[in-house]
Amino acid sequence: MLAAEMGANENGIKGDREVQRVRTIIVAGQSSDRTREVLRALSGFTNVVWPTSLESALAQAGSQDAGCLVIADDLREEPIDEFLQEARELQRNLPIFVITDPDDVAEAVSAMRHGATAVIEIPPSYAALCEEVSRAMQ
């Protein structure tokens, strides 16, 4: 069972059922080491949600409470670019950050073409991710 399905994980990250009426940082990604690393990097923020499904992630990205969307990892059911495009169509001005492997320039360019605000390579740029998210939430 994913941490989000249980309500909250060991980092205090809240799941679907605990979404508050504050602007949320939505992390999308399957249950993987990278997604967990991203969640850990964002643990300083109190309003991070990790939706349990892509439908839920899109619904949250389309809501008025959405502060930014971080696509942390491959999404099993859907290619990242399509998910990105759908999210962008829902909210034209929503900051969307895509995490990629270092040096995957082609993936980064593709993500930018499909509506990403920025692409961040991880590792090593956890600080850059936090900076981008902070700026987006201001």
Next chain:
Amino acid sequence: MKDLPQTVFVVDDDDAVRDSLRMLLKSAGVHAETCASAQEFLTSYDASQPGCLVLDVRMPGMSGLEMQHELNLRGLTMPVIFITGHGDIPMAVEAMQHGAFDFLQKPFRDQELLDRVQRALVRDMDNRARLRHTDRIRERLASLSPREREVLDLVTQGKANKMVAGDLGVSQRTVEIHRAHVMQKMEAGSLAELVRMMMAVAPSP
């Protein structure tokens, strides 16, 4: 006026790259011109010339990214395809954030570049058609009298003639006459078409 042919401008300081790209584009039936530096291109470029740019990122003097910045400052909307042998993600992201059409790492397959060039040329054609359309709307707007412009603004906000008359302190008949002039000068067949025209020239949010 006869349309100018689309041209692919290749800007790269490497002679061999310029020559091979020119040959490749020529073999695909695409007209290409080459420049050895950003400065050379910026000095000779005519904004009315349709086409796209294939631009090296790293060049002595002005880099490709600096040239893109300069093009943006000049309001030139020609699609830019960056090519580089030393690209990284921050560089690619910066180029795309500033409006690059694409960013390609060397070595690339010939067909890969040709496909992207074709897409960029289509994009440029669409951009220019859109610009011509909005220019025509602006010309028509400029032909309206101040009163006609006021009527236009109010009716495209959804106000009925009676409300427009009240807002402007004139009779409903006068509004009807102004409105007929507006429709004629704007060459609009319906209020919906008029609204679409105004949306096309409205500043982006």
